[in-house]
Amino acid sequence: MAITAQDIVDxxxxxxxxxxxxxxxxxxxAGNRDSEVKGVATTFAPSLEVLRxxxxxxxxxxxxxxxxxxxxxxxxxxxxxGAINAGPEAGGAGRGPASMDSDPVYRAKRDYIAENQLxxxxxxxxxxARRQDPQLLALAKAxxxxxxxxxxGGQPWAANNGFFxxxxxxxxxxxQNIKRSLNMKCIRVxxxxxxxxTKAALSHGMYWLADLQGLLAEPGVDLLVMGEPQWENELCxxxxxxxxxxxxxxxxxxxxxxSEEPGCGEMAAWLKSFVPEVPVEWIPAGEPSWMPx
Amino acid sequence: xxxxxxxxxxxMAGATLATRELAQGAQATLTAGEVVNRIKKNxxxxxxxxxxxxxxxxxxPDSPVKGIATSFGGNLRVLQxxxxxxxxxxxxxxxxFYSDADxxxxxxxxPLYKRKLDWANRNKIVVWRIHDHWHAHKPDGISTxxxxxxxxxxxxxxxxxxxxxxxxxxxxxxxxxxxxxxETKSVRVIGDPSTRVSLVSRGGHNLTQxxxxxxxxxxxxxxxxxxYDSFEYARDTVLSGAAKGAIFISHASxxxxxxxxxxEWVKPFVPEVAVQFIPTTDEFWTV
Numbered sequence: 001m002a003i004t005a006q007d008i009v010d011x012x013x014x015x016x017x018x019x020x021x022x023x024x025x026x027x028x029x030a031g032n033r034d035s036e037v038k039g040v041a042t043t044f045a046p047s048l049e050v051l052r053x054x055x056x057x058x059x060x061x062x063x064x065x066x067x068x069x070x071x072x073x074x075x076x077x078x079x080x081x082g083a084i085n086a087g088p089e090a091g092g093a094g095r096g097p098a099s100m101d102s103d104p105v106y107r108a109k110r111d112y113i114a115e116n117q118l119x120x121x122x123x124x125x126x127x128x129a130r131r132q133d134p135q136l137l138a139l140a141k142a143x144x145x146x147x148x149x150x151x152x153g154g155q156p157w158a159a160n161n162g163f164f165x166x167x168x169x170x171x172x173x174x175x176q177n178i179k180r181s182l183n184m185k186c187i188r189v190x191x192x193x194x195x196x197x198t199k200a201a202l203s204h205g206m207y208w209l210a211d212l213q214g215l216l217a218e219p220g221v222d223l224l225v226m227g228e229p230q231w232e233n234e235l236c237x238x239x240x241x242x243x244x245x246x247x248x249x250x251x252x253x254x255x256x257x258x259s260e261e262p263g264c265g266e267m268a269a270w271l272k273s274f275v276p277e278v279p280v281e282w283i284p285a286g287e288p289s290w291m292p293x
Numbered sequence: 294x295x296x297x298x299x300x301x302x303x304x305m306a307g308a309t310l311a312t313r314e315l316a317q318g319a320q321a322t323l324t325a326g327e328v329v330n331r332i333k334k335n336x337x338x339x340x341x342x343x344x345x346x347x348x349x350x351x352x353x354p355d356s357p358v359k360g361i362a363t364s365f366g367g368n369l370r371v372l373q374x375x376x377x378x379x380x381x382x383x384x385x386x387x388x389x390f391y392s393d394a395d396x397x398x399x400x401x402x403x404p405l406y407k408r409k410l411d412w413a414n415r416n417k418i419v420v421w422r423i424h425d426h427w428h429a430h431k432p433d434g435i436s437t438x439x440x441x442x443x444x445x446x447x448x449x450x451x452x453x454x455x456x457x458x459x460x461x462x463x464x465x466x467x468x469x470x471x472x473x474x475x476e477t478k479s480v481r482v483i484g485d486p487s488t489r490v491s492l493v494s495r496g497g498h499n500l501t502q503x504x505x506x507x508x509x510x511x512x513x514x515x516x517x518x519x520x521y522d523s524f525e526y527a528r529d530t531v532l533s534g535a536a537k538g539a540i541f542i543s544h545a546s547x548x549x550x551x552x553x554x555x556x557e558w559v560k561p562f563v564p565e566v567a568v569q570f571i572p573t574t575d576e577f578w579t580v
Contacts, residue, residue, distance in 0.1 A: 244369035
């Protein structure tokens with residue numbers, strides 16, 4: 001019997017384990033939810049390249065962390081579907097135009113999705129709310145850090161419990177190791193390259209001041225490995241000030257995609273366990289940018 | 294001493310004393326509030342009294358001013374450099390206490406906040422921010438300073454401070470030029486390095502600005518924007534087949550030079566004390 005996109009979402013809602021909460025973020029953003037699904041692709045961002053790869057391998061449902069149309073507020077893509085100025089708790093402030101209809105890239109993508117009858121479903125908030133944060137766990141695994149995990153009491157692998165007793169090395173060496181293990185192009189580091197770092201706090205995605213303060217309250221943390229600061233002039237300032245105050249603490253910024261993509265692989269594995277009817281594949285979007293040498 | 298007559302000595306001592314008194318008098322009369330008043334008077338636009346940004350962050354209007362430093366951020370490192378240079382009033386474009394509104398409720402128990410504030414108070418540092426009004430100044434002081442520093446004033450398109458027609462180059466070469474000129478190591482680029490670029494637009498922090506910029510120009514140069522929207526939009530622009538590119542620089546790299554411009558602008562109407570730009574610069578490095 002054919003399985004529809006809505007059937008898969010029903011199973012996600014049943015299986016997620018935290019009690020599904022309706023959210024303006026975790027929703028269908030393109031396609032017909034009652035269409036038959038031939039295959040599922042998971043990814044950080046459903047870029048045109050990811051969509052083309054999905055089509056080439058016969059997969060017509062994309063489960064992603066980000067919107068195919070970039071703006072975090074659904075209202076910017078389909079007026080009337082959400083609050084333009086939704087706060088961070090709703091997935092980030094509305095930052096795009098009220099309508100994208102006049103944009104050529106939007107139209108190209110919208111038309112590609114329609115022509116290929118793709119369905120895009122976004123699943124972020126309920127997934128992240130699992131007792132063990134699957135994004136954190138997957139990122140640590142990808143870095144080879146699972147074995148160094150040293151939780152600070154409480155729920156292991158909770159989002160705010162990403163602490164690791166890493167092999168002592170200089171900040172520079174540690175950054176090199178991370179860059180290699182995650183196969184990165186754009187690693188950003190702050191702090192004296194020669195300081196020794198031994199205990200890292202790891203986080204993924206967007207972070208705010210309260211996240212920084214919470215992670216730094218853990219005794220002995222001398223390295224923060226983060227996704228993307230919600231404003232450098234506020235949050236990176238905090239790290240720069242720690243250093244100016246003489247504290248030997250380093251900061252490594254991975255970037256949004258690098259920090260979130262391993263978790264999308266984890267999601268593919270999870271979907272496979274309860275969607276046996278069709279193939280499920282993780283199609284990484286890949287790091288979007290490069291650095292001039 | 295014996296070669297100077299008593300009368301001459303008395304005169305000299307008197308002169309020295311008078312000079313010192315004059316200097317001390319001048320210092321005692323120049324307050325941070327007076328500096329701010331002169332800035333408001335010279336801006337040429339009405340002051341928006343409801344700004345939460347352009348206010349005192351450390352010290353207040355009565356704080357005496359020995360010298361003025363200007364910089365992008367209220368970074369502790371900048372304050373330390375200002376203190377060493379005896380420039381105790383620091384005028385910044387961006388926050389001091391880790392949030393846009395410098396909200397004290399977010400940091401009141403924070404050990405770093407306390408340490409920074411204590412150090413600044415002990416050293417009689419006063420911090421005042423000018424963000425909204427320096428952007429609102431005609432022309433926008435931040436863009437003006439950046440364009441000068443980049444050597445791009447000559448390439449500005451008529452009527453715009455944020456659109457340029459530069460001599461044709463490639464995206465890769467332009468990215469290197471930007472990195473060298475702004476002394477930043479954290480430049481990130483989307484697009485094929487061999488893409489030819491001539492029309493360049495500054496883009497902005499928000500997705501809408503970057504969508505507009507990429508539609509108009511061959512390449513956008515953006516100081517701090519979000520990866521989840523603007524980076525992904527730039528990626529899709531390139532994937533859609535458009536021969537375009539995007540260069541992303543740190544927030545400081547995009548605006549620091551605007552506060553160099555501010556120092557030059559302040560100097561003529563605050564002649565009593567030294568006014569000096571202290572770069573915040575980009576503190577990120579890469580491996």
